[in-house]
Amino acid sequence: MLSQLPVLPVLLPLIGAPACALLRRPTLAWVFACLVAVLAFLCTVSLFTTTWQEGVQTYALGGWPSPWGIEYRIDLLNALVLLVVSGIGAAILLASRASVWQEIGETRRGLFYVACLLCLAGLLGIAATGDAFNLFVFLEISSLSTYALVAMGPDRRALLAAYNYLIMGTIGATFILIGIGFLYMLTGTLSMADLGERLPAMGESRTAFAAYAFIVVGVCLKLALFPLHLWLPGAYTRAPSIVTVFLAATSTKVALYVLIRFTYSVFHLEFSQLAQALDTVFIALGVIAVFAGSLVAIFEADLKRGLAYSSVAQIGFMVIGLGIGTVEGLQASLIHLFNHALMKGALFLALAAFILRVGSSNFSSLRGIGRRMPLATAAFVLAGISLIGIPGTAGFISKWYLVLAAAAQQQWILLGLILAGSLLTAVYIWRFVETAYAEPEGDSVIQRNEAPLGMLLVIVLLALLNLYFGFDSRLPVETAGGAAQALLGGDAS
Template sequence: MLSQLPLLPVLLPLLGAPACALLRRPLAAWVFSCAVSVLALAAAIALLAATWQQGVLSYALGGWAAPWGIEYRIDLLNALVLLLVSAMGAAVLLGARASVWREIPEHKRTLFFVAYLLCLAGLLGIAATGDAFNLFVFLEISSLATYALVATGRDRRALVAAYNYLVMGTIGATFILIGIGFVYMLTGTLNMADLAQRLPAVGQSRTAFAAYAFIVVGVCLKLALFPLHLWLPGAYTRAPSIVTVFLAATATKVALYVLIRFSFTVFQVEYSILALPLETVFVVLGVVAVFAGSLVAVFEPDLKRGLAYSSVAQVGYMVIGVGLGTVAGLQASLIHLFNHAIMKGTLFMALAAVVLRLGGSTYAQMQGVGRSMPITTACLLLGGLSLIGVPGTAGFISKWYLVTAAADREQWLLVLLILAGSLLTAVYIWRLVETAYLAPRQSPASIAPRALEAPAGLLAVLVVLALANIYFGLDTRLPVQTAGGAANGLLAAVLP
């Protein structure tokens, strides 16, 4: 079984999706999808444990040895991403039933769970594969499923958001495919480990420069790095609430993994960071993203859309860590990748409960919600405090390691900018506190009927996610040690 372990997290949802399509009743499809996602999570946990014990794990599909066949190659970096994506995928599904039944028409519900499993399989496949073209294939599987998920809601504006996402996603995928085609033309191989050995011999050619440029731009489109982020606010805002939770917790994290994998494994650090001015580019764009996303979030009248712009800002923090080009910087980026998934999972899951009970997430609709939905609002506030980086939360750990990495490089201005970005986050989180706890309660006629606490299943998952913000703010071993081991594995041999 251990020899098959690298394949299991991907294979389970990939085979589960067509099996789910055979189920006629939405409730049966939901139960089946939950079971598949939990099994994928169990396989990812076992995979991370095996990677710590045995080092890099490899699986040759169909018995064709790399580089001729497709290889699944698992190290600490993608084991961490596999754990994160499968955990959030399972958590979201377990709490999804009430929200899906409210926001998605009955005839679409079974197909919704099929698309969800396909999207989950695609994201897990991107993280697991060691083949560049196979990565592109899984990228398209996840993207096509995502477009369908965004468009499944009752709001017709979701169709426009899905179309815009499709256009931008297709452009990004095309850029990535062109870059992969260029490196294949140069080296005659698609295996990432093999590419890392062959590219240095042709690394100074214009084709290699063009290949890396195409891949970086395409991935940054998928990552929603400023100014390539225009698809994200519409997709997050108009998608069904559960889809927003899933995408916010997983999709941009997998895109960041792809950026790191190509920059530090395939092209290697001497080429991608030292030979090209990407340190400056990533750090500058990351800082601009932090301030641009946070400033828009401050003035947004809809909290869901404001948190979507907040995600643009948080992507900026992750890219700053990558741009520093050091072990500490990369470790900080990976820690924030992990912690941000928990933060945004908490925030958007709480908003799913708010939308379920109030019918929307504008500040006008949420006046006094802290008194009518106390547990949901407390979880929402806890996620917000973690997003700011308050000590004792997971967000503080992320900001601490990022500030430390910048200080190690004596980038004192960057340290100040990171702290200033956290203050901007505090502004729009305080706006939430004002609305939820200090604003007068709305009259019953002005809100949806019976603004009660969230349903039990959704509330249970929400509380677990909220408490995870505290747990990983106090016990940091899993993200910090795994991220540190992954960063050292990628960089320590070159940059002490």
């Protein structure tokens, strides 16, 4: 069974989803979805350790070797992304019950969990596959289910947000399809490994350049990199709380993975003349994203929307790491990918708990939430501190490596901008702290009303993980280091 390991994390939710559709009772569907997600996570952990110890794991689907068949080729980068997505996915599903039962109508709950499993399967499939077209197929599975999940949001603006996301997402996916078509035309292959070998031999082909441009724009639409982020705030704000947690913690991470994979494993841009120009573009867009996202987040009256803009900013930090273009930069980017999933997972899940108890994510209605829900609020603040990047938290490790990478390239201005961007984060987190521990208006007595136990446990766990990875950062740092090394330095052959 061990030889089957690479395919299991994807397969479990993939087959679990239609099986889940056969279950008529929503509670049963929830239990089943959790079971599938937890099993997938356990398989991923096992896959991760195997990859860590033994190196790249390949798996020929259908028994047909690449490039004739579709192949999974799990290296450290795949394993890291799979670990993040399946781990957060399982945690969120476990915590989801109370929030889903409040926000989703009874008749929809069963299928809601089917859609969640489909989305999970799609994201894991993207992160695992070694075939460019297979990536597109799984991208569509995750996208279509996401559109439906976003549309389940409580008010009518959710429908519009879902529609906008559908249009933007489909344009992005079609761009990726065009790019893959160009690549196929040039090389005759769809396997990423094979592409990676054949493309550099093409030299500076204008077709390859156009292919890369279309794939990057398509992926950046999915990644919501400034200025292609317009769908994100609406979708995150209007989606059901649980869906927002799931999207924020997983889907943009997978998009970043795709960007990195195509840039370094398929196009080998590190050897290209274009690399420098492109790096500058990534850094510029990243910096603008950090400032634009953070500034909007600071003035936003709604916490959920504020955090959505904060995601735009944090994606900026990750892309800056990518743009620095060195092993260290890429490592920082990947560390932040890992840590940001933990931070935003904790933040949005705590927010889901607030919405569950208060009914709104407006700052005005969150006054005194720290007294009402002390534990969830404490977890939120802890994750927020991590988001700022204060020493002792996981976020500090992200920023530290990012700053080191910038310093190694003597990009002092960039270094300053990164620090300034972090300060902006502090502003909007502080704003929440102030509100949460403020005296309630009038003389209304606030009753303690903590989140339901299952949800609370996951929130606290995610927050504590932010603390844990602040002290013992070996897992993300070494994995990211290894992955970055393999992508950039390792086998230049």
